[in-house]
Structures are given as structure tokens and as C-alpha cells.
Amino acid sequence: MNAGASRLRPADGPRYRLRDLFTPLETLLASGGDVRLALDPQSRLNAYGCAPVPSDEVWNFASSTASSISESAYERAALAREELVHKSLFDEVDVAFDARVEDMRDELRSHLQIPPRVDVVFSPSGTDSQLHALFLARAALGRPPVAIVVGSDQTGSGAAATARGHHFSSLTASGVSVRKDAPIAGLAGDSIALPLRDAVPVIAQRRDADAEILRAIETTVARGAPVLLQIMDSSKLGWRAPSDACLDEIARRWPGKVKIVVDACQMRLGRRRLRFYLDRGYMVLVTGSKFFGGPAFSGALLVPKGFSRALDQDAEIAPGFFDYASRSDWPKGWPALRSRFESRPNFGQWLRWEAALSEMAAYYAVPGAFRARALAELEAGIDSMIALTSSLSAVSAPRQTGVDDEEFAHATIFPFTLLRQGKPIPIADTSAIYRALARDMNGDIDGSAADREVAAQRCLVGQPVRIDLPDGTPHAALRLCVGARLVTEAWSPDAAKAQRNLQHILDRIAHVIVKIELLLGRADGAAQVTTSVSGV
Template identity: 55%
Template structure:
């Protein structure tokens, strides 16, 4: 292990292929939870005192945790953990026959096909580029866009206040952390060699300085103006749009995107931040059919373990990419040969052969969740999410302290598509709320204290002499979405926490027996009630809660 807990992965080289392969095989025998927690940046490092990473999750199943945090991260399920275990054993058997490099490469290529099958993309010509996280995928998207539009580029970030905290750096081709997934130590904010030259960025937040969401027309106008100005300055534009944000919002509008395609068809590359994966498969295919690159993850809605990123790249990129004369050398620390599809042989051959077992196993786990989710009948997926959403709204409304934020206009079903493009995800699955206490809404700092205490046995941190029921509430570990600041008007902005529906809610509630399935959904709503009870208990002890240091990078897409 290198300093900081970042693992440097085995790299195969012609002169030392045998020894490197032996090292990789030895790594495969590490405990599975250590492998699942490796191959990322410091956000996955485990705090030895709590056993949790910066997301409040473990690389082990945690059936006792009440988890409604799929907008941030979720601990691995028993089903997904079993798949990762089986995948490791299968790879070991294959490696004995063909070698670890070839066996892993073949398995990753098969995963591409599996992911495309689940999304209905098998015959579309779309390709999949894997990465350690959604933040790493943003650097890959920048590289692809520069290959198409040229090196002089402006990244226009829509909903910059509701995307990952690393996006401000990746948008300009800069390091977003202090270490890469390959184990290299870097300086946050400094240029990634060969990727940052002639790249600038424009950040367009959805909230104004007072913490109010801008009207759709205003937001669209700001996007069009930023794109037009950047093009007038002589650069191409990478337009990173949001579908959907930390609060479950989408921006800009489809009408705005249509106008951009009409006015500048060859000078703007649209990249869709769909890391939350709260959009229907028809909408996903529509973006790709229109030439957009889409960033997805196997975590977030699908509830795979955090740090499983991928780009979905539309058909037509292959010829351009194989003709790229030079790879940004700094990109080698963020990507390896196996990340790139076999259909791009010339580009792929330029990257190092390096095993990232953590990235691979997290995607194996995520694919188990994706398969299970789409195996549930369409009607029940919609019914479960609808029933859960209605119940969450009622529970929050019954609390004197919690206040639900209003839904964003642009995320709802449009008159043109009636919600068909989003299938069951046309309805909200993220329920953000502010907490009011002593006549004021809680600040970001106070919400962080609440969030941290929720995930732990709060009775260990607070000396209480209360009833057994109160002690039970304090001890229950709960996960909700990390706090999101609402505007930057002051040094202490108001923030919202989030209760979320994820794919695992649906798969664990499903039963062919209707009464059993309905009871399972009610059980989950009962757990939401327990989460709200703990929030209210913590609020009564807010003054003695230990402070929570900001988790650097913890809100980046994963």
C-alpha cells in the first residue's frame, strides 16, 4: 500500500510480465471487502475507528442499517457481495488456463455486453468505457471531446452547484483529488498532463445567491448565452448537462438542447451527467441517438457499491478516436487498457495494462443489482416507487421539523412525452428536505453533524439517561443522502438532506404475492419513519453533537 491507503495496482510490462502477473494473482487472495474498497481515490478509505468510508458505508453487507442514501452511496448488498465473490472465483479458474491479464480482459469485455443488454443498447453501436468513478469518467469525456472538437475547449457546467465537488477540476482537465485510482500521488487542482492546455470552464448554478432555484427560462437563457459567448471566443464547447442532480433535478430543458443542436450542430458536444441513473431507458437511448456522451454509474439509484463509473459513447466515435495522434500522458494514471472497448483497438493499445480489481468487482456487484431491478415486472417497479414516494411525503409532512423542498418543474413529465421516456422514473425518487430548529433552517455545518450522527450509534457520543426506546432510536444506524447547500449567500448556507428510493427498495419489496409485496413497501416506509424519529432525537441534542469535518470529495459522482 502507498501512503494514504491508496493501492497501486499490478501493471503488466513485457520485461516483467510473469512477476507482475504473479503479483496480481496474489492480490486476488486478499479479503473480498479489501478488494471491493480498493482501486479508488481517498474517498473510499476506511476510517479505522468507525469502519466507514467518507460516504458512511462499509465494503461489507450492512443489513442492520436503515439506508435511504442512494443519491450519495449505499453499502453493498448480500446479493451483490455474493456475485462479487463468485466472480473472483471464476476469474481465478480462468486465469489458471489463459493467464490473469487475458482472463480479466475477457470478463470486462463481457460486462460491457451485459450492461448494454440491460439498457437495451446491444444493437445500437454504443460503446462502454469503464472507470473507477463518475468523476474519473468526466476526465475521459473531456479527452473524447477534445479529440472531436480540438484542444481549445470551454466546459459549460449546468447545475454546477448540484454536481460532484470534483467537477470544477475535471471540467478544466485538472486533478480532482490527492491520489488517482492507480495509486499515484497528485496535487488537487493542478493540471492533468496534456489534458488541461487551452481548457476553461463556466459554472452555471441552478440556485441564485439567496438560495432560490432559478426559473427554467432564466436557467435556459444562461446556458444559451454561455455557449454562444464561448463559441464566439473561438473555442469548442463541452456542454455538461444534468439528468439528474443531487436533488433529483434536470437542466436545461429539452427545448434549450434542441436549439443548441440546431444552431451549433458541429461545435458543441453534449455530455450528460446521468450518474444518479434516475432516467428511463428510452430517454437514455434518446440522448445517445442524438450524439450525446452519457456518464453513468452502477451505484446511486442502482445501489451498487460506490465507485463504479462508465461512459456510454454513441456510435460514430470509433473512426475519430483511432485516428487520435496522441494520448494526454496524464490520462494514463486515470485509465488502463481494459477500460476501453476492444472495438477501438488502436486507441486501446496505447494505454497500460493494469488490473484494478476493486473497480471490476464493484461493477460485478452493480450488475447484480441492475439485473435484479429489471427482472421485477414493470408494473410493480412503478407501483412500489409511487407508493413509497407518497408515503415519504406524508411522513415528512407529519414532522414539525422537516420541510420538503418543492419539486423542480423541469424534471416532471413534459406534455410532449407524457413521462414515457422516463418510465417509472418520471416521478421523483429523491425527497430533499430542510430541517428547522428554533426558528431557523439548519446550516450546512449543522446538517453535516446530523448526517454523521445518523450513521453511527449516537448514544456513544452523547451522554444520555433516557428510556430504552430513546436509547434504541439513538443507537440505530441510518443513512440518508449527504447534505446539499442551497445557495451561497452567506458563509453558512442552508442545506437539505435527502431520503431516496433506490433500486434495492424495489427488488427487496417484490413478491409475486400482492399482499406480501404491499407489506414489504409498508415495512420500508416504517423504516423511513424510524429515520425521521432519529433526526428529531438528534435535533433535540444538536448542541452537544460532535462536529463533522467536511468530507472532501465525498459528494463527487461515484
């Protein structure tokens, strides 16, 4: 019997009741996650300024961080709950729930055009999925690997903890209180962080990333340790590493000693590119809550054929890992592993994935030619606006592109630093302006009626990403983001209408940039902005 067996619910323990599904839908959508999902009692927004109910009055260009749920996705979640309630009249809630989650695996595979041999492990967030990948790598390798994280400066805030098998929050999605950054019993290990930024002479992706990755693997393997290499596609700034040539070199030099997991949580990669990774035997971290615009958080780990062989009845399960997964998270094709986890339906996780699948279906229903055209036109328009705005300085975002990238040969994340009198503003001021963009600032701007109208519009952009400039001073970049919902809403079989829709999106982005300039140009500077938004 493994050490975690005692964690299983006893036969006479609490069952999930039908009435649990009658909790208000917005409450369910914000449940079953860590503290990042908690809603502020006054604003009813989470830490990212997003609501669990549709919020059309807020313009959302923040898909690299989080989005509020759309009206159509909210309706999908409501219908899904209604259907589960109906099925639960004839079966136990957890049995009906388990069957629906299994169907969702097929639906996700269908949208992403990946074969049935690829297994899907659901989770409350991409961060939780990183722990799942670490667990599976340990099982496949037979011992604890050293996790090497490529793009450690541009992945999720919890990745530094999950790479080492540590708790990334003070609360697990199963509701267990833990000590943040403390080791997870039986899962903790070593990790190596490999940042991607190179601040000299300009902010750009480092040119020696491949060499550094190979060096880190070589050093680790030389001391007898296997490797879990977490690669990036794409980062918070839209970057990818390592190169395909580097991946070929890793496969040639260290067969069987390096397991690879792709951080594709942003989901800004073509479906052919996704299959390229899976065909190579890599695990892939995905979410429905970044590019696709589902409500935060929803994670999944795509697992290629072969890993399930390591998950027999004797596979060791770290005792602390039982708090990070439940039975329905694992595919039904893994019965031995499933049987060792508690049947604990996570209604919030499920409904957020229902919403995300709705967004995926809508996006891929748009003709591929229009998806590519829309992303190309939005890229050109946003690049031009940033370049022509003296108070914004674009952050270089080189990408390795090819036929596998499909529409994602075009950038969808546009990072920039904020300038005052030609110099980057302090990181605290950037954060203050980020918060002010999400607020009605009409009463805080002295100017024309047009200026006050601009200031009143609430806008969400990607959270600040810290960037250290060549002088060592910490600054931050904001991000304008193009997500699937913008493409879906712009599409029309009427070409002229579709073009007008794309122009309307660009007009809104121009509005956001003007609001940034108004906030930057206030007579008292960003200090006054900081004071105005201190309560956000």
C-alpha cells in the first residue's frame, strides 16, 4: 500500500450531493482553485480584475493574463450544469460528473486535432499541471529528475515552486491549507532556472539560449541525474525556446535521460506545431484561459502514448501530491492510478473548462484563412500604433516561425515599456497605470470632454512583466494581447463587415493607448495615479 492510500475517502465518508450543483453559477465558476481565484467582496473581481460573469463594458486585451467570461461561454456553463443535474437524477453525482469529464477529453482532442492516443489530464490551472508533469516524469524515469526551466523569467509566477516540487500557493484547489513554497511531501527535488531575457544592449531574447540549455543538461546528466526539461512555446512576451535544432541535439545525445514538457499554457501555437511536440513524445501544458479566453483558471496536461506504462499499481505517489488531483482528473484508461485518488468532483474546474471549450469551438469554426488574416492585420496595426507613440517603447519579440505555426506565425502579444521624457518609468508607476486602466478615471483627468470619455473607459491589458534594463534598474512591460475572442467576434462571411469589425478592434486599441498617454501625462505624474488607484 502506498503512503497516500490513507488519504482516500472512506466508504462512509461525505458524498457530493445534488444540491451542491445549485450554488450560484458565478460562485461555482470562481471555486475549486487557489487564492488567485478569490473574488474581492466589494468589486466581485479576482486578482486580475476579471469577473465570473459576462462584463461587456470592460474592453479586454489581457488574454496573456486572464479574461472575464463571455456571454456565450457563460450560457454554455449554465447549460452544462443543467445537463449534469438531469443526469444526476439517474446516477450518483460523482459518477455522472466523471462521465462528462471523460467526454470533455474527446472534445478537447477534437478541437486541437490530436489523436486518441494522446491522454488528457485536467487540472484547476496550468500551475497545477506543472506538478502533474513532474509526477509523471518521476514515474517514467524511475527516480526524481532535476527540472530545468527554460524561460524561468517569463513563465507563471508559481513555476519556480512547482519545478522544485514545492507548494505554489497557500491553498490547494482541493481546499487544503499549505505553506507556500514549502516542499510537497515526497515530490520535492532540485531545479535549474534558465531566463530568456538579454538586456544588453536592448531588451531582447538571449542569443545563447540553446547553448545554455545544452550546457545545463550536460552538467546534470554528468552527475548522474535524469532531467525534466520544461521548454517554452510561448512565453509571457511571446518568445519560444529552444530551437528545433537544439531539440534534435538533445534527442541524439541523451536518449532516455531527458523527458521534455512544453509550456504552451499561452496556447499561441498552431495545431500542427502542437502535434509536432506530441509526436516527439513530449508532454504539453495547455490552458483554456489564455489565448482562448475562457475564465481563469483551467489547465490540462497532454500526455503522449507511453507514459501510462509507468503508472502501474506499484507506481510511487508522493503523499503530498494527493491534494493536487482527484480521480476524474486522470483518464479512464489509467484505472490503476485513478483508483488511488479520491473521487472529489471539482465543479469550478469543470465549468471553467466547459466555458473554454465553447470558446475553442467558436474560434476553430472561423475559416482558417480569416484567422490568419485577422491576426496579420491586428499585428500590423498594433505594431504601427506602438511605434508611432513616443511614450511607448516596444519590447523585441523574435519568433522562430514556419509552416507548423499556421496563423501563429503572427504575433499575438505586444509588450512595451512606458516612457516619460524618453526614459522608462519605475516599475511601481507601471503597475499603477496598469490598475488605472481597469478603472473609470473620468474624475481624475483634467481635460476636454473627449479626454474624460477616454479616461472613463475600463480596459484590461496583460499584467506587468518585470524587465531589468542594462543599468540594472527594474522596470516592467505592459502587454496588449490579441485573443481568440477578438477573431471570433470579428468574423463575418460578409468581407466588408469583417473588415469593419477588425478596424473597430484597432480603434479600441488606439483608445487604450490614448488612455495610457493621458495617465502618463498628468501634471503630477504617476505619483498621483498611484494615489488614485491605491485601493485597487
